Amino acid sequence: MKKIENEEQLKSVMHTVLEESAGNAGFGKWVDRVEAHLVAVRVGVPDRLADATFLKDLFDSPAITSTRQGNINISPAVNDPQFRRWFAERVTALLTVNADERIEALSAFFKDIKERIAPLISADTPHLKIIRALAALFPNDFTTIAAIARLAELHRALWGSRSTAVPMHHAVRKRLDALIPPLASESQEHLLARRMAIPWLLWERLSEEDSGEPGAGLAQNKIPGLSPFKGRFETVLRILPQLKNEQISQERFDELLQAGYAQPIKSTSLTTMRRAISTELDLCTQRGSTYVLSERGKRLVQTQDPDELKDHLLHRILGVDHVIRALSENPMSREEVLALLRQVRPAWTTDFIPSSIQHWLRDLDVVKSENRKLQLTERGMRWAEDITWEPIFPTTTSGSDASDTGQDDLAEAEEADGDADGILAVPHFEDLWESMQELATESEFSFPEQVVAQLHAGLWLNPTRHFAVLTGISGSGKTQLALHYALALCGDEPGDLRHIQVIAVQPGWYDQTPLLGHVSALHESVYRTTPFLELLREASANPAQPYVAILDEMNLSHPEQYMAQLLSAMEVKEHVELHSLEGESQGVPQRILYPSNLVIIGTVNMDETTHGLSDKLLDRAFTMEFMHSAIGEHKDWGEGSDLPEPLRATAKNVLVGLATALAPCRLNFGRRTEADVIGYLKMRGANDTALDEAVYAKILPKLRGEDSRLFKTALTQCLDILRQHRLTACAKKVESLQQDLVDTGSARFWR
16 A cells, blocks of 8 residues: 655545546445435434344445445344344434544444444454444444455555554544535535545555555455455456456446356355455456456456466465465475465464465466475466565454454455355365375375366366266276265365265165155154265355265166256256255255255166166266276285285286286276285185185176177187186186087176
8 A cells, every 4th residue: 555645645646536536437326325325324313223124224235335244144133122222322322422532432332332243143243344334323434444454554544553443434534524625516415425435446546556565474464365266367367358448337247257157156156256356366446336457457458467466466465475485495285385374364264265375376377286295386486586575474463352453354255265155166186186196195096197187077067066977897996086086175084074975875765865864754843864965964054165975886776766856956056855844854954955065976887786877867977987997006016015926926917917808898807806806815825726716706707798709809818817827717617608608609607
């Protein structure tokens, strides 16, 4: 924020601001709304001060300032008779206090309101809503700048020293009112509304002119972002050209944002996206109810160069300079960077925003992942050179006035953290792949990067419907792939599945009750829940956290029957209907809106014991044929194995050879079979017939087929391998299968 040096400079800047405001239609409409609201409030005071409807409008109306605390529900306070009586008595008394004493009295009232409201609402104290209520009641003493951090910047620029909210509002008004003359034919109410709003335009002007960014290292003065949304930098580059040559309305802005999504976006989510583009990235400016490109935004439209964001992100976004400075010294793991950001702002109790900061820095080509470590790109190293200060961590201000030190913006942004329903940011593949590699070191399972990338892209190609079906040979690791992906996605530990449910589908699931529960036949007021329903409820209640349901062997029954409601709801984000009982039953509501943060992965085997999949299901699912058997990669083939030589080498050669021979006719076997053979050999020790017995029991039963070139070639190759390694019993069995093929035209292990 540029500081005004003297009175003459202030008059010059104000002259420019007033001239611009006169030609700004959006600003004029905003002042008209402020005026109308002030008149309505004045008419209702003091008679309606104890009226719940009047008070709710006083706190919730966006006429004076549209705060991003829209999700904080003030109703529990204004519906409380005791609070209303107390509030009415205090306001009525304050109306009679003279101007000299009123500011001190209003400061005490502001503090008391926060203390009174805190126990009544189950959310953060709505500091910004309280400010706009007081501004409507006492318009001579307040501006329309509800965010304390911005107000403090303007106050300091006008030679003010640090103070609390109400005195700063009064001081700014006192400094500027004399420089805002009335317009011709302007009513006193309109002049009052204009004098409240002009400080906002002055703040914008001084922010745009500022180039020095004083106090860059102070975390207290920064915006706690960056907020996640689909596409991030690509979405920004798509939106900005539409603002290039025009001043667009909020409605038009929302239309442009919505254009990138197949499903409707909640209004609160659109607010988060607008805030990210305008405030967090400083790419456009809100003037009343309209938006226009900032100078930074104009430059980015022309260059599309992430460097246009450098100075703003380093100076104004909390945590960015900390991450870049830390990575300039040493590469760090993803978890280490997340831990660093949680130290920067302890209020980030989840990884939602810290992860988003990482993703943004990757999108902007500032950070890259290499060898499971985050490190700076060439661009990132250039950015690091511009950090000439030592990033510091915020100090905690004790006492009830902590919000007056700039914490309002922090509380405000924290609400946006949880508002991700419908626009849950697509998890970054590099983060997931890194986590899966770490999991692989702790288990016997590893998966090719291409396979994981395919599953990831298939799950997140739709904004709401995250559904994949994995098919392939039995024992190939389909369920383990789904589980490892889920662990990496959700951040759970293998022994603590807090956000994951593995559900074994059973034959005979003919309706939705095995997944969604049912009303008890004995007690009609009782709803019997299920693990899947509990996961669905948790996902609905925590839209910022991914949840995964793994339906193991999902085609043992007909999925289109037991998943019918889910398949319909996930397609158009409809409600899942549960019951028609009065209200909730054991906490289970009548219906749940299908959550966009729910991932469903099903595994299927196609054999005589299972059902085929209908087009209804296949149209909604991303289907992957998982044929990656990875025979020969088991840890017991390496050094340190309990298997003695030469048995270990012989067994590996036999299994790899058989898998290769059987693959062309789709009779190859998976890692489960390989692990069982190894386990059998360990149990039998160095017995001469152990490998022959294991292969006979675990691999040969899979052999079946008709008289075809592929099947005959497979049997011949298998027989060569078995004879080469003297697996006598197995060789004799394969010879009999070859004879059956000649005699009957088909052969199978089970006769």
